[in-house]
Amino acid sequence: xxxxxxxxxxxxxxxxxxxxxxxxxxxxxxxxxxxxxxxxxxxxxxxxxxxxxxxxxxxxxxxxxxxxxxxxxxxxxxxxxxxxxxxxxxxxxxxxxxxxxxxxxxxxxxxxxxxxxxxxxxxxxxxxxxxxxxxxxxxxxxxxxxxxxxxxxxxxxxxxxxxxxxxxxxxxxxxxxxxxxxxxxxxxxxxxxxxxxxxxxxxxxxxxxxxxxxxxxxxxxxxxxxxxxxxxxxxxxxxxxxxxxxxxxxxxxxxxxxxxxxxxxxxxxxxxxxxxxxxxxxxxxxxxxxxxxxxxxxxxxxxxxxxxxxxxxxxxxxxxxxxxxxxxxxxxxxxxxx
Amino acid sequence: xxxxxxxxxxxxxxxxxxxxxxxxxxxxxxxxxxxxxxxxxxxxxxxxxxxxxxxxxxxxxxxxxxxxxxxxxxxxxxxxxxxxxxxxxxxxxxxxxxxxxxxxxxxxxxxxxxxxxxxxxxxxxxxxxxxxxxxxxxxxxxxxxxxxxxxxxxxxxxxxxxxxxxxxxxxxxxxxxxxxxxxxxxxxxxxxxxxxxxxxxxxxxxxxxxxxxxxxxxxxxxxxxxxxxxxxxxxxxxxxxxxxxxxxxxxxxxxxxxxxxxxxxxxxxxxxxxxxxxxxxxxxxxxxxxxxxxxxxxxxxxxxxxxxxxxxxxxxxxxxxxxxxxxxxxxxxxxxxx
DNA sequence: CTGTTAGCGCTTTCAT
DNA sequence: ATGAAAGCGCTAACAG
Numbered sequence: 001x002x003x004x005x006x007x008x009x010x011x012x013x014x015x016x017x018x019x020x021x022x023x024x025x026x027x028x029x030x031x032x033x034x035x036x037x038x039x040x041x042x043x044x045x046x047x048x049x050x051x052x053x054x055x056x057x058x059x060x061x062x063x064x065x066x067x068x069x070x071x072x073x074x075x076x077x078x079x080x081x082x083x084x085x086x087x088x089x090x091x092x093x094x095x096x097x098x099x100x101x102x103x104x105x106x107x108x109x110x111x112x113x114x115x116x117x118x119x120x121x122x123x124x125x126x127x128x129x130x131x132x133x134x135x136x137x138x139x140x141x142x143x144x145x146x147x148x149x150x151x152x153x154x155x156x157x158x159x160x161x162x163x164x165x166x167x168x169x170x171x172x173x174x175x176x177x178x179x180x181x182x183x184x185x186x187x188x189x190x191x192x193x194x195x196x197x198x199x200x201x202x203x204x205x206x207x208x209x210x211x212x213x214x215x216x217x218x219x220x221x222x223x224x225x226x227x228x229x230x231x232x233x234x235x236x237x238x239x240x241x242x243x244x245x246x247x248x249x250x251x252x253x254x255x256x257x258x259x260x261x262x263x264x265x266x267x268x269x270x271x272x273x274x275x276x277x278x279x280x281x282x283x284x285x286x287x288x289x290x291x292x293x294x295x296x297x298x299x300x301x302x303x304x305x306x307x308x309x310x311x312x313x314x315x316x317x318x319x320x321x322x323x324x325x326x327x328x329x330x331x332x333x334x335x336x337x338x
Numbered sequence: 339x340x341x342x343x344x345x346x347x348x349x350x351x352x353x354x355x356x357x358x359x360x361x362x363x364x365x366x367x368x369x370x371x372x373x374x375x376x377x378x379x380x381x382x383x384x385x386x387x388x389x390x391x392x393x394x395x396x397x398x399x400x401x402x403x404x405x406x407x408x409x410x411x412x413x414x415x416x417x418x419x420x421x422x423x424x425x426x427x428x429x430x431x432x433x434x435x436x437x438x439x440x441x442x443x444x445x446x447x448x449x450x451x452x453x454x455x456x457x458x459x460x461x462x463x464x465x466x467x468x469x470x471x472x473x474x475x476x477x478x479x480x481x482x483x484x485x486x487x488x489x490x491x492x493x494x495x496x497x498x499x500x501x502x503x504x505x506x507x508x509x510x511x512x513x514x515x516x517x518x519x520x521x522x523x524x525x526x527x528x529x530x531x532x533x534x535x536x537x538x539x540x541x542x543x544x545x546x547x548x549x550x551x552x553x554x555x556x557x558x559x560x561x562x563x564x565x566x567x568x569x570x571x572x573x574x575x576x577x578x579x580x581x582x583x584x585x586x587x588x589x590x591x592x593x594x595x596x597x598x599x600x601x602x603x604x605x606x607x608x609x610x611x612x613x614x615x616x617x618x619x620x621x622x623x624x625x626x627x628x629x630x631x632x633x634x635x636x637x638x639x640x641x642x643x644x645x646x647x648x649x650x651x652x653x654x655x656x657x658x659x660x661x662x663x664x665x666x667x668x669x670x671x672x673x674x675x676x
Numbered sequence: 677c678t679g680t681t682a683g684c685g686c687t688t689t690c691a692t
Numbered sequence: 693a694t695g696a697a698a699g700c701g702c703t704a705a706c707a708g
Contacts, residue, residue: 001451003701014679019703029677046451050391051701054684059388064435068424075617078416085435086406094454097402097423097433113339113384115685116432223620252620259623279413282561282590283621285597341685352695357687367693389685392700453701 002043011039022047049094061094062306063117065108065131067124069101075248075277076295077123080145083299084121091307093118102126112138119306121145125155141313143306145298152317154309156302158275158293159321166326167244167274167291172210175335176242176270179214180233182226182254183246186218213237219250226250230257241335246274255284255331270332278327286330293322340381349377360385387432399432400644401455403446403469405462407439413586413615414633415461418483421637422459429645431456440464450476457644459483479651481644483636490655492647494640496613496631497659502536504664505582505610505629510548513673514580514608517552518571520564520592521584524556551575557588564588568595579673584612593622593669608670616665624668631660 008015013032020026021036028036039045053059064084066077081097088095096117100107102124108131111117117140122131125146132153135142144155171179215237219229229250233240245251251273255265263269265286273281273290281288305318346353351370358364359374366374377383391397402422404415419435426433434455438445440462446469449455458473463484470491473480482493509517553575557567567588571578583589589611593603601607603624611619611628619626643656 001453005701015702016680016704017678020678023703025704027677032678044451046448048392048701049452049454050388050397051453051684052703054386054388054392054686055701055703057684057703061434066420066423068420075413075416078413078419081416081419081435082404082406082437085404085437089437095435096399097419097435099420099424099427110384113382114387115339115389116387223625249617249620252623252625256623256625279587279618280621282587283618284590285594285623287561287590287594343685353686354688354696355694358694361687363688365693370694386685389700390687392702393685393687395687395700 001048002045004045004047006043007036007039007045010043011035057115059116059118060092061096061117062088062303062310063096063098063111063120065120065122066097066099067102068099075279076275079277079295080123080299080302083296084145084303087300087303088307091304093303093307093310095303100131102129102131108134109138112140119143119310121302121306141306141309143302143309143318145302154305154317154319156298156305156320156322158298159323162321163274163291163293163324166324167272168212170272170289170291170326170328170332171242171244171270172212174242174270174332175337177210177212177335177337178237178239178241179212180237180240180243181214181216181246182219182229182233182243182250183216184218185220215240219247221247221249223249223251223253223256226253226255227257228253230254231261234258234261234263240269241337242270242272242332244272244274245276248273248276248280251276251280251284251288266331266333268336270335272332275324281327281329284331289329289332290327291324292327293324297322339386340383342383342385344381345374345377345383348381349373395453397454397456398430399434399455400426400641400648401434401436401449401458403458403460404435404437405440406437413617414613417615417633418461418637418640421634422483422641425638425641426645429642431641431645431648433641438469440467440469446472447476450478457481457648459640459644479644479647481640481647481656483640492643492655492657494636494643494658494660496636497661498536500659501612501629501631501662504662505612506550508610508627508629508664508666508670509580509582509608510550512580512608512670513675515548515550515673515675516575516577516579517550518555518575518578518581519552519584520555520557520567520571520581520588522556523558553578557585559585559587561587561589561591561594564591564593565595566591568592569599572596572599572601577675578607579675580608580610580670582610582612583614586611586614586618589614589618589622589626604669604671606674608673610670613662619665619667622669627667627670628665629662630665631662635660 004015004018008018018036021028021033085095120140120142122142123145125144144153147155147157217229219225245254258269265271273288275292276290281290301320308318342353342356346356356374359366359371423433458478458480460480461483463482482491485493485495555567557563583592596607603609611626613630614628619628639658646656
C-alpha cells in the first residue's frame with residue numbers, strides 16, 4: 001500500500017502538496033496536480049482512512065442505529081437500510097450498522113466515544129428515545145428515520161398525513177362507513193402513534209362529511225395476533241366493511257381469520273395494507289391494495305440529509321416527507337351496503 | 339474525550355502502562371492496574387478507534403458485502419445482515435455495510451485500500467464472483483455466506499443437501515410423484531445452482547425408489563414471473579401435484595395462477611416454500627409449508643467464523659452448515675392419486 | 677502556489 | 693514490572 005510519502009517522492013513534490021492536491025483545500029498549479037495524479041495512479045494510491053480520520057477528526061463513517069428489540073428484520077426496514085448504505089456510499093461515507101435495544105443509550109455512548117462515527121441515522125424513533133439525548137450530549141449530528149414529538153431534528157419519514165388522507169379517501173369513495181384500523185403495538189413505535197393521530201384527524205374530517213366510524217386497534221407483530229384482532233374487530237362491530245392494516249406480520253392472520261368467519265375479501269371485507277412492502281402485497285390472496293411510500297426513498301433521503309448536515313452544519317436541520325402511493329390491487333372493493 | 343495521556347497523568351503512570359493495562363499484552367502489577375482502571379472510569383475514557391487502528395494496523399471493522407444488482411432487500415438477507423451485525427458487535431467488531439454490484443471488484447478494491455476493514459463477509463456468492471479474487475489479492479480474510487464451487491474458504495450456509503432431502507421426503511411421503519421445482523433466476527445465484535444439483539441428486543435417489551419425476555424451472559424474482567411459470571409448469575405436465583418454490587417474490591403469483599386454473603392449494607397442488615421466511619409463509623393463503631434454515635443462524639455463524647479467522651489465522655477456514663427445518667403448515671397435503 | 681512541521685491518540689519496540 | 697520514544701499515514705497550521 002502506497003502512502004502519501006511515496007506519492008510525494010515519485011511526483012517530486014512535498015507531502016502536503018499531495019494532500020492538498022487530493023483535498024483541493026488550497027490552490028495547486030495544474031502542472032503539479034498532473035504530476036501528483038500520475039504518481040497516485042501509478043502507485044495505486046488510496047488514502048488511508050484511519051490516518052485521515054485521526055488527523056482530521058472526521059472518520060467518514062456514519063452509523064445506522066438499528067433497534068433489535070422489536071420488529072426484527074422487518075423487510076420495510078431492510079429496504080431503508082440498503083438504500084441508506086448506497087446513498088451514504090455515493091456521498092463518500094461509509095455506513096456502519098449498529099444494533100442495540102432502544103432503551104440502552106449506554107452502549108451507544110461507547111460507540112460515540114470511540115470516535116468512529118461522524119453522524120448517525122436513527123431508525124424506529126420512539127417518542128422517548130434514549131438514543132437521542134445520548135447523541136445530543138455527544139455532539140454527534142443525526143437524522144431520524146421517522147419523527148419524534150419535537151420537530152427540532154433532521155428527518156426523513158413517510159408523509160403520514162397524506163397516507164392517512166389517501167387511505168381514508170380510497171375507502172370512503174368505495175362507500176365504506178365502518179372502518180377498522182389495525183396498527184403496530186401502539187406502545188412501541190412513534191411512527192405508529194403518529195399515523196394513528198393523523199388517521200383520527202382524517203376520521204374527524206371524514207366523519208363530518210361522510211359519517212365514517214373508525215375503530216383503532218393495536219396489534220402485536222405476529223400472525224396469531226392478527227387473527228385474534230380480526231375476530232375482535234368483527235365481533236365489536238359486525239358492520240365493519242373495511243380494515244386498514246399497518247402491520248405486515250399480522251396481515252396473514254387477519255385475512256385468514258376473516259375468511260374463516262365466512263367473509264370474503266374483498267367482497268365482505270376490504271383490506272388495505274398501510275406501509276406494506278410490495279412483496280407482502282403480492283403474497284396475500286387476493287393481492288393487497290396498499291398505501292405505501294417507497295421505503296428506499298426514505299433511506300436515501302435520510303442519508304443524504306445527514307451528509308448535508310455534516311458538510312454544511314450551519315444550514316440547519318433538513319426534513320423530508322416521502323409521499324405515499326395508493327396501489328390498488330384486489331383486496332378492496334365497494335362496500336356492499338353502498 | 340479523555341486520551342490515554344490524560345489517564346496516565348491521573349493515574350501517575352506512563353502512557354504505555356495504560357496501553358498495556360488495557361490490552362493485557364504484558365504483565366501489570368495489580369496495584370497499578372487498579373490505579374489505571376480507576377483513572378479510566380473517572381475520565382470516562384474509551385480508546386480512540388481510529389488511533390488504535392492506525393497504530394495497530396487493525397481497524398476492528400469488518401465489511402458485509404451486499405450485492406445490489408439482484409434480490410434487493412430480500413427479507414431473508416435482511417435477517418442474515420442483522421444477525422451478522424449483532425454477532426460482530428458482541429465479538430468486539432464493527433460491521434460496515436458495503437453495497438456493490440457483484441460484477442465490479444473495482445470499488446471493493448478501493449474500500450480495501452482504504453485500510454478500513456480487517457475482513458469481509460461476502461453475501462450471495464456466485465460461482466464466478468469478482469469479489470473473491472479482489473479480496474484474495476488484497477490479503478483480506480473473508481467468509482462466504484453461501485458457497486462457491488471451490489471449498490477452500492470459510493463459509494456459513496444452509497445445508498442444502500439436507501434441505502433437498504427433507505423437501506423431497508415430505509413430498510414423496512405424501513404420495514407426490516410429479517413435482518416441479520421453481521428456483522431463482524438460475525444464472526444468478528450459486529446457492530440456487532447448488533440446491534438444484536442437490537435436488538437432482540435427491541430426485542435421482544427418489545426416482546430409483548419411488549419413481550418421482552422432478553422438473554426444474556428457473557424464475558425471475560417477481561410475482562408475474564411466478565404466474566407464468568405456474569402456467570408453464572401445469573401445461574407441461576398436468577400430472578404435477580406438487581411444487582417446490584424457492585423464490586418468495588414469485589410465490590404469490592405462482593399460487594394465484596394455479597388457483598386461477600381452478601386448482602385448489604393444497605388439494606390439487608401442494609406447494610412448499612424452500613428457504614422462505616416465516617413472514618412470507620404467514621402471508622400466503624393457505625399458510626405455507628416451508629423448509630428453511632433460521633436465517634439469523636447463518637448470519638451469526640458467518641460473522642463468528644470470520645472473527646475466529648481474524649483472531650486465529652493459523653487455524654484455517656471454518657465452515658458451518660445450518661440445518662433446515664420442515665414447518666408443516668397448510669399448503670401441502672397428500673396427492674389425490676395416492 | 678508550495679514546503680516544513682507539529683500533531684491526531686494509540687501500539688509497540690527498546691530500554692531499564 | 694514499568695518508562696521512553698519511535699512511529700502508524702494523514703491534515704492543517706505555519707512559513708515562505
